[in-house]
Amino acid sequence: MNYWPLAGIAIVVLGFALRFNPLLVVVSAALATGLLAGLDLVAVIEALGKAFNDNRYISVTWIILPVIGLLERYGLQQRARAVIEGMHGATMGKLLVAYLAFRQIASALGMKDIGGHPQAVRPLVAPMAEAAAVKTHGDLDDDARDEVKAMAAATDNVGLFFGEDIFFAIASILLIQGVFEAAGYPLTPLELSVWAIPTALVAFAIHAGRILAFDRRLGRVGR
Amino acid sequence: MITYEWLYVLAGVAFAVWAALSLKDGRWGNAAFWALLALSFLAGSHLSDLANGVLVLALVAIAGMGGLKRSDPPTTTPEERQAHAARLGNRLFLPALVVPLTAVVGTLLYNYTPLGETGLFEARRETLILFGIGVLAALVGAMVWQRPPLMAPAQEGRRLIDSIGWAAILPQMLAALGAVFALAGVGDIIGGIARGVIPEGSVFLTVVVFAAGMALFTMIMGNAFAAFPVMATAIGIPLLIQQYGGNPAVIGAVGMLAGFCGTLLTPMAANFNIVPAALLELKDQNAVIRQQVGTAVPLWACNVLIIYVGAFWLWS
Numbered sequence: 001m002n003y004w005p006l007a008g009i010a011i012v013v014l015g016f017a018l019r020f021n022p023l024l025v026v027v028s029a030a031l032a033t034g035l036l037a038g039l040d041l042v043a044v045i046e047a048l049g050k051a052f053n054d055n056r057y058i059s060v061t062w063i064i065l066p067v068i069g070l071l072e073r074y075g076l077q078q079r080a081r082a083v084i085e086g087m088h089g090a091t092m093g094k095l096l097v098a099y100l101a102f103r104q105i106a107s108a109l110g111m112k113d114i115g116g117h118p119q120a121v122r123p124l125v126a127p128m129a130e131a132a133a134v135k136t137h138g139d140l141d142d143d144a145r146d147e148v149k150a151m152a153a154a155t156d157n158v159g160l161f162f163g164e165d166i167f168f169a170i171a172s173i174l175l176i177q178g179v180f181e182a183a184g185y186p187l188t189p190l191e192l193s194v195w196a197i198p199t200a201l202v203a204f205a206i207h208a209g210r211i212l213a214f215d216r217r218l219g220r221v222g223r
Numbered sequence: 224m225i226t227y228e229w230l231y232v233l234a235g236v237a238f239a240v241w242a243a244l245s246l247k248d249g250r251w252g253n254a255a256f257w258a259l260l261a262l263s264f265l266a267g268s269h270l271s272d273l274a275n276g277v278l279v280l281a282l283v284a285i286a287g288m289g290g291l292k293r294s295d296p297p298t299t300t301p302e303e304r305q306a307h308a309a310r311l312g313n314r315l316f317l318p319a320l321v322v323p324l325t326a327v328v329g330t331l332l333y334n335y336t337p338l339g340e341t342g343l344f345e346a347r348r349e350t351l352i353l354f355g356i357g358v359l360a361a362l363v364g365a366m367v368w369q370r371p372p373l374m375a376p377a378q379e380g381r382r383l384i385d386s387i388g389w390a391a392i393l394p395q396m397l398a399a400l401g402a403v404f405a406l407a408g409v410g411d412i413i414g415g416i417a418r419g420v421i422p423e424g425s426v427f428l429t430v431v432v433f434a435a436g437m438a439l440f441t442m443i444m445g446n447a448f449a450a451f452p453v454m455a456t457a458i459g460i461p462l463l464i465q466q467y468g469g470n471p472a473v474i475g476a477v478g479m480l481a482g483f484c485g486t487l488l489t490p491m492a493a494n495f496n497i498v499p500a501a502l503l504e505l506k507d508q509n510a511v512i513r514q515q516v517g518t519a520v521p522l523w524a525c526n527v528l529i530i531y532v533g534a535f536w537l538w539s
Contacts (some may be wrong), residue, residue, distance in 0.1 A: 001415060005407040009443050012400075022497070023389050024287040026396050027279065030403040037407030041272065043434050044403065049276025051402030056396045057227055057460060058494075059260075060234045062384060064354075066324060067361045069379025071319055073299050074369060097244060110331075114323040117499040118383075123319060126503055142506070153489075153499035157511070158518055161483040165476065172448065176475040179452050183460045185471045187473030195476035195533065202525045207518045209433045215240035223492045 004169040008033030061118070068123055080124045081131035092133040092148060093215030096155045097208045099125055103159025104200060108166035115156055137218050144218060151214060155207065161204035165196035226345040228268065230355045231279040235264030241381045244374075245294065252290025253385060258283060260392065275297035279399070286389035294385040296378035318361040318368075323355030326350055383502075390501045393493035397445045404444070413440055414457025423459070427531055428468050433458045434527045440487035445491030447482030454478065463534065473534035474513055488512060 008029040016026030027048070034044030068076075084090050106114050114120070126149040133148045134140055140148070164170050173189050180187050240259035245251075259282050264452070267275055284292065299307070308315065330350045333339050346412050348405045362376060384391060415438045421429050433454060438451035459478055463469040489512070496511050507513070 001412060003412060005404075005409050006412060008404065008407070008409065012443065012491065021287045021289075021389065022393055022490065022493070023283045023396055026393070026400050027283045030400045033407045034403050039407070045280065046272035047276075047278035047403050047406055048279055048399055049270075049274065050272040051399035052279045052395060053263065053270075053272075053275045055395045055398040056231055056234075056264060056267060059392055060227075060230045060351065060355070060390055062387075062456060063230075063234050063237050063358050063483060065383040066237070066376035066380035067358055067365065068319060069383050070362070070365050070369075070371065070376045071244050071315060073304070073307075073371065074297075074311060074315060075304035075306075076315050076319065078304050078308035079311070079313070083234060083313070108225075111323070112328045114327065117318065117495075117502055119322060121224075122502045123501060128336065129278065138297075146503075146505045146507065146510055148516070149503045150500070150505055150507075150514045153503060153511045154514040154518070156414055157495045157515065161486065162480065162522075164482060172451075173476075175448055175451060176455075176479055178456050180460070180471055180475055183456065185460070187472055188473065191472045194475040195473050196480060198378075198529050198533070199477060199522070201527055202529075203518070204415045204523050206521055206525075210517050222432065 002037070005033050008037055016214060037104060046191040049070060064118055068118060072123065076123045077127045080127045084128045084131040090132050091136050091215055092129050092218070093212040095132050096125075096129055096152060096211045099152075100155050100204060100207060100211070102161045102164035104204060107160050107163030108200070109168040110170070112160055112167075112170070115160065117153060117156060121153050121156050125156065133215070136215075140218070147214075148218070151211065155211065157205045159204055162196075162200045166193055168198055206220050224342060224345055225352050227351070227376050230352060231264045231267070233355055233359075235261045236378065238264060238379075240377050241384055244296070244381050245385075248294060248296070250292060250294060250385075251513065252285055252288075253292060256285045256389075259285075259386070266414055277278070279396070283396075284391065291388045292385070292390070294381060296382050298379060298382060318365045321361040321364065322354065322357040325360060326354040327357070329353035341428065347493065386504065387498065388503045390493060392436070393497060394445075397491055397493060401444055401446075401449045410449070410453035412438055414453050417454065417457055418462075421436060421462070426463075426469075426535055429458065429462050430531050430534075431527055433463060433474075433478060434481035434530065437482035438488075438523055441482040441485030442489035442491065445486075445489060445493065447486055449481055450482050450485070451479055452480075468538075469530075469534035470538040473530055473538070476529045477526050477533065481523055481530075484519045484523035484526065487515040 011029040011032055012025060030048050031044055105114050129152045130145055131146050165172055173192050176192055177187055177189055238257045238261035242254050242261055245254035245257060259278055263278055330353060333349045356535045413534055417432060421432050437450050440453060441447045459474050463474050464471050490509060491495055499506060500508050500511050
């Protein structure tokens with residue numbers, strides 16, 4: 001077997017580790033992989049161009065930026081902070097755990113488009129979490145603020161990933177069904193999606209525990 | 224019938240406007256980058272594969288040479304924002320909610336009422352098209368409500384897209400890399416290696432290799448979708464199901480979720496891990512991944528146990 005196409009993977013790993021521009025890393029890996037698999041340069045560039053063009057729908061979502069930007073112009077982030085500051089007993093821990101539960105349940109019901117980084121985390125969840133952390137722990141330095149914001153983004157990811165598969169009409173469940181059917185194991189989407197529930201519960205327990213521990217640790221770092 | 228092509232025109236116009244505003248601002252790199260992307264959206268369907276490929280190389284060359292810079296378009300001051308926020312209150316959240324509500328409620332209506340029979344939207348494309356409609360509705364609503372300068376949404380959008388920079392097209396580029404990997408047969412090679420390291424006769428270790436392969440290959444490819452067919456056809460189906468008699472539903476569903484644990488750990492999953500770091504203006508590009516390691520690793524171990532118990536103990 002020709003193992004040389006794996007050099008593309010090595011380029012990706014090395015390129016990311018050495019902090020080269022990720023776009024440069026990805027395209028170098030694509031060109032190297034294609035050439036090492038025995039394709040000629042023009043064929044590889046054509047394959048890359050076709051695949052980039054076929055996947056344009058992924059980048060369409062940026063059309064939401066004018067809406068978010070316009071609302072930020074009128075103080076969306078400031079308002080999100082004010083809401084939290086007005087709540088009694090709203091800690092960052094409680095807020096993010098509640099968001100985690102909300103995100104998992106909404107995704108499990110097929111509403112995975114509620115939430116997301118440009119729509120919800122940047123304008124709402126991250127400023128709310130930051131405001132709540134400042135409210136309980138006093139002023140935070142920039143590194144601690146970055147950690148809080150990163151935890152808000154992480155919570156959005158965990159909630160989405162380990163909620164969405166409980167909803168049966170989702171791409172990943174349909175992909176599993178397709179692969180197994182092709183191999184002679186017909187399954188219904190519902191048979192698959194119930195098995196996403198144990199992992200969803202464990203994911204909630206682990207991540208919620210970590211959020212609360214993080215909140216306690218922020219308090220201890222003596223400010 | 225409304226198709227993705229309509230959305231591409233919408234996105235193409237947005238990127239073209241950002242390119243023009245960047246040019247006026249003297250930011251040549253940004254102008255060229257967004258103009259090429261506008262060209263891809265507006266004309267990509269009519270260009271040859273080679274022309275699209277050269278366009279990709281040009282985009283990467285601009286980004287690789289550091290041609291993209293943050294911009295500073297006219298906007299409101301923090302004090303003005305505070306005053307607006309106090310004046311407008313929670314009504315500010317409404318336009319932001321219009322977008323997901325349009326997408327979700329519209330999708331449900333389209334799929335579970337006779338609306339779907341009208342064939343208004345291209346099949347299975349309704350959610351993203353409805354997202355586009357929601358964006359337009361929210362934008363028009365916010366403009367009529369607050370009457371900002373006509374160019375304000377374009378300038379505010381440029382402020383955000385320039386802060387994201389090249390990361391904006393990384394997810395799309397990774398999908399293209401996945402296609403080239405598939406063409407070069409990378410999946411077959413990985414599957415072959417994974418089969419080679421499994422000790423004969425141990426169900427538990429086979430489960431571990433299957434779940435580890437899902438997570439590792441997901442980390443390399445940036446999404447579990449590319450990893451799943453490879454690991455399922457290399458290990459999941461021939462060994463776990465056919466040889467050891469495991470439950471196919473558990474192996475499929477939880478195997479995929481073991482892959483999702485890998486998604487939490489890799490910069491290749493740019494949409495989830497790198498783009499938010501840019502959006503939130505974090506100093507460390509990998510800050511989101513750092514916060515996810517402590518969840519992903521134990522959760523992966525739990526998935527191994529769920530497969531082992533669910534597919535073999537409870538099943539037999």
